[in-house]
Amino acid sequence: METALYLIPCPMGETPNENVLPSYNLEIVRNIRHFIVESRKSAVRFLISLDKSFPIDDCTFxxxxxxxxxxxxxxxxxxxxEKGESMGVISDAGCPCIGDPGSRAVEIAQKKNLRVVPLVGPNSMIMALMASGFNGQNFAFNGYLPVKNGEREARLKQLENKVYKENQTQLFIETPYRNQKMFEAILKTCRPETKLCIASGITTSEEFIKTKTIAAWKKEKALPFEKVPTIFLLFK
Structure with a gap:
């Protein structure tokens, strides 16, 4: 195994590892003892799920x-x-460094000319785009939008304008417990003909991916994405 900073994906919920991760990842991870993690508790749980005999006590986090x-x-x-020992970056869910602070470690590695190796795994942003029916050649991931009322609506209007002016799919996320407020803000702010895809709980048993116009979404009563990690996508 080549010495490198390995970017290690993990499942995006209660999903069996073998459903979303190649066995090659396990072979790599078994040989790493130094990890940069978003949460030590989550990382340890993930490593043990890969291999119950993983030597956690021999690792640094x-x-x-x-x-x-x-x-x-x-x-x-x-x-x-830098001393010749491989390291791994693990986020709480999905691929590290995408909407994730692990990118700061990768930035340092690149500046120091250290090898960085991204491993294959689930990415909710790309999977949502795949399933949306929207433009997959011109898109932008905008991370979290402003939380304050007024600021959030202004940002939504700005993103919607980009959809029409630049033919660009707009993706963004929200803290799961604020999903409903985001949904309501989208319905209130965007044009009736604008299309919204909601991609929630991707790869899990709660997976929900639907694309409808804003006008059609307004007719929906109950939605199954409350408190579940969700990607919102806008297009025309």
Whole structure:
């Protein structure tokens, strides 16, 4: 195995590893003892799910999350890699470094000319785009939109304008417990003819992916995406 910083995907919910991860990943992960993780607890649970005999006590875990100070000195975070030992980056769900603070570690690795290897795994953004029926050649992932009323609606209008002016699919996410408020804001703000795809619980038993116009969504009564990780997509 080549010494590198391996970007290790994990399932996006209660999904068997073998359904979404190639066996090759396990072969790689078994040989890594230094991890940069969004949450130590989640990372340990994931590693044990891969291999019940994984030597957790022999591993080091450095947390890098949204709570890590943006000005924190991370210059030594890749010290094991610089000494010739492979490291891994694990996010709480899906592919690391996509809408995820692990990208800060990769940025350092690239600056230091250290090898970075992304492993194959589920990515909710790409899978949602695949299933939406929207433009897959011109799209933008916008992460989280503003939370405050007024600011959120202004941003939604801006994204909708890009859909029509640039023929560009717009993707964004929200903290799961605010999914309903986001949905309501979209219905209130966007044109009746604009199309909205809601992709929720991707790869899990709760998976829900539907594309409808805003006018059609307004006729829906109950939606099954409350408190479930969801991708919202807009197109024309």
């Amino acid at each position: 450095t947390e890098l999350s949204e709570h890590t100070d943006e000005k924190a000195d991370l210059s030594k975070i890749l010290l094991p890699l």
